[in-house]
Amino acid sequence: MRRKTDRNISDIISTIIAYAVLSGPVIILVVMMAFSCFERVKGNISFHSPFEKKVYYTIDGEFYHESKDCPVLKNSDRVYSAYKKELNGKTPCEQCVGWN
Numbered sequence: 001m002r003r004k005t006d007r008n009i010s011d012i013i014s015t016i017i018a019y020a021v022l023s024g025p026v027i028i029l030v031v032m033m034a035f036s037c038f039e040r041v042k043g044n045i046s047f048h049s050p051f052e053k054k055v056y057y058t059i060d061g062e063f064y065h066e067s068k069d070c071p072v073l074k075n076s077d078r079v080y081s082a083y084k085k086e087l088n089g090k091t092p093c094e095q096c097v098g099w100n
């Protein structure tokens with residue numbers, strides 16, 4: 001009786017080890033695929049992220065604006081648009097940043 005149980009346990013252990021050895025590379029492959037998929041999805045999200053969003057500014061303005069309808073821009077003749085990362089030295093407008 002005891003012998004049988006011992007044998008069953010060692011059978012189970014060797015089966016688990018065999019599965020682990022066999023499925024180890026598969027698990028690594030699946031994890032890597034999931035990770036690369038996640039990276040791709042993350043890239044897509046960051047492509048549409050607020051950091052890629054166009055903002056509005058005037059040449060001599062100190063601020064950039066998240067909305068073209070910002071009251072500060074109403075007095076400006078020419079309003080330009082650019083990606084936020086292309087604007088150096090401009091700070092967010094306190095009126096419209098956070099509107100959307």
Ligand SMILES: [Zn+2]
Pocket residue numbers: 064065066067070071072073093094095096097
């Ligand atoms: Zn503004």
